[in-house]
Amino acid sequence: MDLDADVTAAALRAALVKGLQHSGRITSAPVAAAFEAVGRHLFVPGVPLEDAYRDDVVFTKRDVDGSPLSSVSAPWLVATMLERLEARPGDRVLEIGSGGYNAALLRHLVGAGGSVTSQDIDPEVIGRAGRCLAAAGCGDVRLVTGDGTLGVPDGAPFDRVEVTVQATSVAPAWLEQLAGDGRLVVPLRLRGMGRLLTFTREGDDWVGGGWDQCGFVRMRGPGAVDPVVTARPAEGVRLRWDGGPPPHGEALAAALSGVRREVWTGVTVGPSEGTRPVVDLWLATVLEVFGRLHATADAQARVGLRTLPGGSPATWSGDSLAYLAMRPAGSGGSRFEYGVVAHGGDGTVAGEFARQLRSWDRDQRGGPGPVLRVYPQGAPDVRPAVGRVLERPGPPMLLTWP
Known part of the structure; x- marks a missing residue:
């Protein structure tokens, strides 16, 4: 890219950050700095610069029937997830679902003392992410080809786990590989509705909230279930x-x-x-x-x-x-x-x-809204007055209202 294009890309990044701050999607200085530092255009080669910095999704791979298999998510959604994740300098982060751009932002957030592992079931997606990350100067992101529902055991424990594909349940491996004070951000499809949830530990359980509407490329592999x-x-x-x-x-x-x-x-x-x-x-x-x-x-x-x-x-x-x-x-x-x-x-x-x-x-109306509680396997059956047990494989999940 020539000097003029570099200047244009920097200006487009600055404008994108300003827009995301104005909309309330970017609320912290570290996330703003990451967006300003990482060139999104490097992860969507062949896309015009102006389009690379639009606040919209870019699909990077499709199935034979046109269904999306991989994408670089819309910046508003990427920013929302990073603000939810609260990755800190020195953190070890696992990303499930690779595209490259989000991993580069995470690498900037965790700094030299931290590490980022990005996993995807598709070796073609992993290969593409590796080339883009190298071009962005983030060649030290660890890339792993494998079933995302299994996580990466040899990298655990992780301080943060971020799932960037549509899941229908919380995989036990994600919780098992999280540190005790860790945080999981995952888009879940619950009773047919896509919602972005943030989970933190509460005693032996994990409690999720947030509930932003969202849509993602669906998770693939033997552990993925679409009910x-x-x-x-x-x-x-x-x-x-x-x-x-x-x-x-x-x-x-x-x-x-x-x-x-x-x-x-x-x-x-x-x-x-x-x-x-x-x-x-x-x-x-x-x-x-x-x-x-x-x-x-x-x-x-x-x-x-x-x-x-x-x-x-x-x-x-x-x-x-x-x-x-x-x-x-x-x-x-x-x-x-x-x-x-x-x-x-x-x-x-x-x-x-x-x-x-x-x-x-x-x-x-006007209340705190629902909570999704994930219990350990074998936990007693708990059914509050206003709640619903979600029929899923894996740990029991209970949607409750105060």
Whole structure:
């Protein structure tokens, strides 16, 4: 790269850092310094400089069907995870899922006294990361090809473990290879929803919180499990669920062509309150049968659906289906009301759904939100009044609300 390009890249890095600070994604001086020091363009060769510094994901490998297999994550998400991780000078860090850029940022954060190990199941991804890291002057990052769910035992204990691929459970190895005061940051798919969680130890257990919405390339390998199942009850309509009893396809189709009703709750929110992710988690906890309903614009018009962007939390029973909806509350677009749209003959499904929305408004709104607790294998069965045991391989996980 010539001198002018170097100057341009430095200016683009500075502008990116400023934007991430303004948005609240970068909140600490060490993370800001790492972003300013490490050239993202070195990890996306062939991409125009301006695109390399956009706050967006760059996919670096795809499957034969076009599905992404590896990527350099969007800077806002990289920054969020690094702020959560709180890597310190001298720390030993394990990264699960390699791309190079995040490992280089980690290397800057831990300094000469620390170390970074980056693991990926794909040798092609590891090879690419190694070339990019060498170009960035980070050739001392240890690169390991292997199943990420097994970690890197010969490098343990680690002070920090950061998982940069979508997981569906907390692998026992990640916790076993963490130091007692360690910290794990991992994007988990819980009941079909992607959330970024930070785990720290509390006695014999690990407690996770944070709950940022996120999307990642899925984890691959024999230890990776994708429990999400999809039903298609009508053209342009998808119902996805993760655990629990599956719906009957013909019954769902019958529900969509049956009686339609709306139940509005009187629970109103402002567009800037950001309640949707919290409400989605609440419904995923309290509804025994839970999934997400997606519909194209054409299907919404044809079937009479009013699903929300990103999919609506949904529940079903027999030949009935109910899902979350919103409508304007008053004029001006300053308030919206939560409600339930139901299809089929069982009116109690919509009634219970609406009752739980009102319960959230009464008991949880504005509160600290949920906690995901991970117990050691063989721990006693603990089920609080408001909580859900997540059906996963590995350590027991319990989603609870205060």
